Amino acid sequence: MTKHVTHWIGGKPWDGEAGRHGDIYDPATGQVSGQVDFATTAEVDAAVAAASDALRDWRRISLAKRASVLFEFRELVKANAKNLAQLITEEHGKVASDAAGEVARGLEVVEFACGIPHLLKGGFSENVSTGVDSYSIRQPVGVVAGITPFNFPAMVPMWMFPLAIACGNTFILKPSEKDPSASYRLAELASEAGLPQGVLNVVQGDKVAVDRILEHPDIEAVSFVGSTPIAKYIQLKAVEHGKRVQALGGAKNHMLVLPDADLDFAADQAINAAYGSAGERCMAVSVVVAVGGTGDELVAKIAERAGKLRIGPGNDPASEMGPLITREHRDKVASYVASAAEQGAQVVVDGTGFSVDGHEDGFFLGVSLLDKVPLTADAYRDEIFGPVLVVVRAESYDEAIKLINDSRWGNGTAIFTRDGGAARRFQMEVKAGMVGVNVPIPVPVGYHSFGGWKDSLFGDHHVYGNDGVAFYTQGKVITTRWPDPSDAGINLGFPSHS
Numbered sequence: 265m266t267k268h269v270t271h272w273i274g275g276k277p278w279d280g281e282a283g284r285h286g287d288i289y290d291p292a293t294g295q296v297s298g299q300v301d302f303a304t305t306a307e308v309d310a311a312v313a314a315a316s317d318a319l320r321d322w323r324r325i326s327l328a329k330r331a332s333v334l335f336e337f338r339e340l341v342k343a344n345a346k347n348l349a350q351l352i353t354e355e356h357g358k359v360a361s362d363a364a365g366e367v368a369r370g371l372e373v374v375e376f377a378c379g380i381p382h383l384l385k386g387g388f389s390e391n392v393s394t395g396v397d398s399y400s401i402r403q404p405v406g407v408v409a410g411i412t413p414f415n416f417p418a419m420v421p422m423w424m425f426p427l428a429i430a431c432g433n434t435f436i437l438k439p440s441e442k443d444p445s446a447s448y449r450l451a452e453l454a455s456e457a458g459l460p461q462g463v464l465n466v467v468q469g470d471k472v473a474v475d476r477i478l479e480h481p482d483i484e485a486v487s488f489v490g491s492t493p494i495a496k497y498i499q500l501k502a503v504e505h506g507k508r509v510q511a512l513g514g515a516k517n518h519m520l521v522l523p524d525a526d527l528d529f530a531a532d533q534a535i536n537a538a539y540g541s542a543g544e545r546c547m548a549v550s551v552v553v554a555v556g557g558t559g560d561e562l563v564a565k566i567a568e569r570a571g572k573l574r575i576g577p578g579n580d581p582a583s584e585m586g587p588l589i590t591r592e593h594r595d596k597v598a599s600y601v602a603s604a605a606e607q608g609a610q611v612v613v614d615g616t617g618f619s620v621d622g623h624e625d626g627f628f629l630g631v632s633l634l635d636k637v638p639l640t641a642d643a644y645r646d647e648i649f650g651p652v653l654v655v656v657r658a659e660s661y662d663e664a665i666k667l668i669n670d671s672r673w674g675n676g677t678a679i680f681t682r683d684g685g686a687a688r689r690f691q692m693e694v695k696a697g698m699v700g701v702n703v704p705i706p707v708p709v710g711y712h713s714f715g716g717w718k719d720s721l722f723g724d725h726h727v728y729g730n731d732g733v734a735f736y737t738q739g740k741v742i743t744t745r746w747p748d749p750s751d752a753g754i755n756l757g758f759p760s761h762s
Contacts, residue, residue, distance in 0.1 A: 267298030269444045271307055271468055272451040274314035275461025278307065286441045286470070291357030291587040292577035294625035300444045303469035308436070308476040311465040315407045315434035316482055318462030323404045323432040325460075327381040330430050334378045337426070337457035341371055344453060348418050348446055353578035355443035356417060357586040357627065358541050360578060370422030372710030373728045380430035383733050396745045402737035404432030405508070406484040409477045411498065412447070413490045414440035414589050415544045421447050423714065423728050424487045425454075429463055431736040433485075437466045438477060442589055444468050478502045485735065487727065488512065489546075491647070492673075492719050499722040510735050511722040512546070512715055514647040515675030518668045519549045519704055520690065522661065523556040525680040529702075531565035533680070537704035538653040539573060539631050542588050543597075546720075547676045547698070547705045550648060552655045553664045559657045563612060563635050566653070570613045570631050576620050587627040588650060594627045597650030601632045604643035604654075610635040615651060639667070647673070661686065669695045674717030678704045697721065 267288065271278035282301035290297045303311075341348070349363035356363070376383075388399040410424035417439060425435045439447035451466045467473050477483060478501040485508040488498045492513035502509045519537065521530050537549035554562050576583035588594040598616040605611050615630025631651040637644045643654055658664035668677060678700035679690040687701045697716035700706030708714050708729065715726025725735040 266296065267445070269298060269300040269448055269468060271301060271303060271311065272448055272464075272466040273307070273311045274465070275455055278310075280307070286468075288355055288442070288444070289590065289627075290354060291589055291627045292579070292620075292623055294591065294623075294627060297354065300441055300468045302441070303467040303473040303476075305472065305476045307469075308467050308473050308480065311436050311467050312407060312480050312482050314462035314465055315436055318460055319404075319407060319434045322429070322434055322460060322463050325432070327384060330432070331378050331380055333454075333458045334374060334380070334426060334430055337454050337459070338371060338374045338378060340453040340457055341367065341374065341422075341450070344449070348449060350579075351445045351449060352417055352443065353586070355445055356414065356589060357578050358544075359583045359586050360581065362541050362586075363578070366416055366419040369707070370416075370419035373423050373732075374426045376710040376728065377426040377430040383730075384431065384737070392743070395747065396743060398741060398743045400739060400741045402431075402733070402739055405736055405738055406433060407436065407482055408433045408485040408487070408736060409436040409438065409483050410487040411438045411474055411477065411490070412440060412488075414442040415541065415546075416489075417443040417446040418450065420489050421450060423489075423732075425464055427728055427732045428487075428736045429459070431733060433736055434463045435465065436477060436483065437464065438469065438473050439466065441468060441470055474498075475501070478507070479505050481505070483507060485509070486511075487735070489727070490514075495722050508735065509723040510715075510725045510727060512727065513720050513722060514649075514673065515546045515548075515716065515720050516551060516644075516647055516671055516673045517547060517549050517676045517678075518551045518553050518671070520553045520661075520664050520668065520677070520679045521555060521558055521562060522679065522681040522683065522686060523558050524682045525558070526682070527558065527562050527565055530680040531562060531569055533702075533704040534562075534566050534653065535569045535573070537678075539570070539585055539651045542585055542629070543651040544589060544649055547707055548649075549678065549704050550652070550654060551644065552653065553658050553667060554655060555658050555661060555664050559635070559655065563633070563655055566655075567612050567633055570633055570653075573631055575618065575628060575630060577623060577626070585631070585651065587623075588629055589627065591627050593650070594629050597629060597648055597652060600643045600646070600648050600650075600652055601634070604634045604637060604641050607638060607641040607643070609637040609641055609643060609654075661690075665690065665693055669693075672719045675720035676700070676706055676716065678702075678706060697726070
């Protein structure tokens with residue numbers, strides 16, 4: 265019997281009959297493993313109505329109670345981490361260790377949100393004028409929504425809703441229809457943790473659900489993670505309807521390798537960062553910039569390691585890399601390898617045409633390594649989102665930093681060097697939101713914020729951390745005066761600081 269995934273509205277599974285469905289695939293076999301209901305505007309409206317009803321009480325719940333629910337949610341996610349990771353592997357395809365790591369990184373933000381009593385402390389200024397005090401507070405925005413991608417079906421939702429509800433908002437989550445089970449399971453666990461009905465709702469679906477979220481007059485803010493074209497669309501559409509937006513787009517992350525770097529270490533990290541999760545992550549290293557004479561030796565070391573990677577189904581403990589999410593995406597990624605050769609690149613490792621014995625219908629693709637890629641080639645210019653690593657050459661640091669800064673994306677970047685002065689200069693000069701020094705994937709921990717620059721971010725706030733608190737709250741300043749009983753009289757003059 266195949267699985268059936270539906271919506272979670274008002275603290276329970278939706279019990280209606282869906283008019284449209286989507287297939288859920290096991291990427292390792294290429295077979296349909298279940299169906300997910302697609303929401304109409306009516307289901308989205310029902311979820312918003314449930315969230316609006318819950319908001320009246322939830323925003324008044326004490327910070328101590330909110331923190332208590334989040335602490336319990338944290339414990340339940342930890343206790344069910346293996347089950348969540350299994351759901352991710354079954355529907356996304358990533359290997360078990362990668363899926364487990366995703367759950368762990370999502371929990372970092374849950375733990376940050378548990379500190380909400382401290383995070384929402386305001387400021388107080390006594391006697392700003394004679395007998396007058398002022399203080400600032402942050403209050404919830406209202407009903408907010410999150411639209412999340414397929415590549416991290418547990419982690420990215422946990423970047424959003426725990427902090428949003430900790431701040432006193434209620435939440436509508438629209439996960440990817442390709443791997444919907446993890447989000448549904450998180451909603452079940454939140455309910456089990458004591459979260460009141462309607463505070464967290466999950467609507468499954470496609471563009472119909474997304475557009476209704478963007479247009480609904482009772483949704484005040486929208487968070488999004490996905491590709492750059494959709495991020496632009498989300499921002500424009502949401503702002504048109506008066507919502508605040510944080511929309512994280514795509515990336516083309518560069519890893520700069522200076523001549524003094526440990527090339528074995530750099531090659532190891534390039535393999536990990538380029539091919540982990542089959543390259544389906546916005547923080548993957550997709551371009552290595554080899555400076556000076558490092559290129560030939562570095563490419564040889566990466567190629568040697570690439571040939572030894574074990575690719576197979578995510579539930580096989582021996583697998584280091586799993587399949588891609590869909591057959592169509594696999595074929596699109598493979599097309600970049602062919603076009604790169606036609607556009608002047610050297611194909612050092614060709615992963616196209618790869619298959620796994622016993623899983624010939626799975627969405628597998630081998631790893632590819634492209635060297636001396638022209639900056640005009642599609643493989644350099646586009647976000648491939650797959651296991652294809654591009655290598656470009658630069659004669660100097662200055663040429664390399666210009667190349668990186670000329671990219672239309674600015675999500676993450678890294679430098680590999682033993683020179684502290686060069687590293688410091690790089691972190692000051694590079695135009696990107698997240699920078700690693702000998703760290704290839706510099707995803708911030710939960711108490712900092714995740715987000716890029718340029719075409720990698722649309723909106724003013726990054727996600728989670730202090731930026732997340734600011735996004736999910738609005739500031740208010742109160743000025744008070746409690747006159748002494750002996751005060752009397754009328755003064756029509758403009759208030760002054762005398």
